[in-house]
Amino acid sequence: MAEKVLMKGNEAIAEAAILAGCRHYFGYPITPQTEVAAYMAKRMPKIGGTFLQAESEIAAINMVYGVSATGKRVMTSSSSPGISLKGEGLSYLAGADLPALVVNVQRGGPGLGGIQPSQSDYFQATKGGAHGDFHMIVLAPASVQEMAELTVKGFDLADKYRMTAMILADGTMGQMMEPVSLDFAEGEKVEKPWATNGTKMARPHNVVNSLFLKPEQLEKTNFERFERYETIKQNEVMYEEYMMEDAEICVVAFGIASRVSKNAINEARAKGIKVGLIRPITLWPFPEKAIAAAAEKVKKFISVELSMGQMIEDVRLAVNGKAPVTLCNRTGGMIPEPEQVLAAITEAAK
């Protein structure tokens, strides 16, 4: 499909997953991500894939565990409250070192909250998401095109490192429509000698499990897993810099907040304010080196978020006290206007 098509972000995720070789989708409807499931329901039967509307989010994530154990590419999607329900399964996937793609099209919380866009699951996504020592790779798209591209990337990273990759989008990204080119290469193929896909009487049984009978063994496995995380931190960080060359103020924002911020930065530049943007594309691993490098020359940082301020903690860690970091935010399903971000930039420039 070389020609561009007009897609919702949710549809772009679904089609990109199919292009990446995913033939198994399990989910449960919840606004604002339901189009992922609706699209899969239409497409999967036509291409010999499996779409199953599970009886709950918990069932869906455990079906993901089962298919992943056989070595097949598999995904589920939900929105904030549904991701909380999947928490146990996310931890089990991590404990069994199983690759999976999990999509969170965030809405306002806590609790049932609302259906409007939010980024307030940042802590949940980047700090593990459930019990135990683990991380997920967290990818934050800022356009419908990136919804598609990061989905393919997410499958590749999940397979490469045998872990969950999460697309951390928000309601705006899921619902907005933009032209998309789906003309990208199919994802990388990774051998999975650990998969429980039949011994054919030619090898010992593979075991997929997250239970360790001896604490020494669990400790060793956790140490090994965190060594793998260090490799990911070295090799897989992604971010975009925008007008940072001469910037004296640095806005840090991801997803929809980065788009609002770019508008504000353009207006501030027109007024002569030297401001730029660092947009994390991977939220875990976080682009801490890029922000630390910026902290050597930038006078002030502003974290723009659709939450009460969650990423700001990682920004502060990276800045390491070298410059003040302030928050510019809306929450509960509200989106900051460019004027609000511009006012924060103008204040910082005083």
Place this chain on the structure above:
Amino acid sequence: MNGKRITIFSGHYGSGKTNIALTYALAERAKGKRVAIADIDIVNPYFRTKDSEAMLAEHGIRLICSEYANTNIDIPALPQDIYAIVDDRSLTCILDVGGDERGALALGRIAPAIREEDDYDMIFVANRYRPLTATVEGAMEVLHEIEAACGLRFTAIVNNSNLGAETTAEDVLSSVAFGEALSKASGLPLVATAVTEPLARALSGRMAGLYPIRLQKHL
């Protein structure tokens, strides 16, 4: 789109029904008619006719819309005054029916009365740049699913092929053949190609049947 008492716009979600319905409602109102626009989309959570509430009120167009639209009450509710569409025959009604066959199911509630009165058009809005309606076969599938769900037959097609803000004149021109092929396959007349007002100016004289639409503001 020829001034029937009830004009229904339906199609795949994201086909552009709402913008066309709003434009058509304004045109009917400009003729001095009593006009109501009914948003009976029970699927789409975000982009609703209610976004244009103030503009409609300003033009004296009645909005029939679930009181839960654009709130956090995430239930597929129908507006309580949906029966005004069929009970008040002095109203010119424009219906915005959302979201594929699941959305069209809601229309089934008043479809018997609409059939009985028999003064309606039902327009299939098609966008060939949407992945599930990119081919005539795909569009026909959606068309038949909607008809089966609501119990009404389409009477015409509007080609609304677009790539959002990036749509070029060439994108529109190259979609005409799709609109004509869909018309042939369905046996329904292709009554218009909907484009934004700037594109209508750019395409003036280069193709027939242009229907300039004004875009709803949202977010």
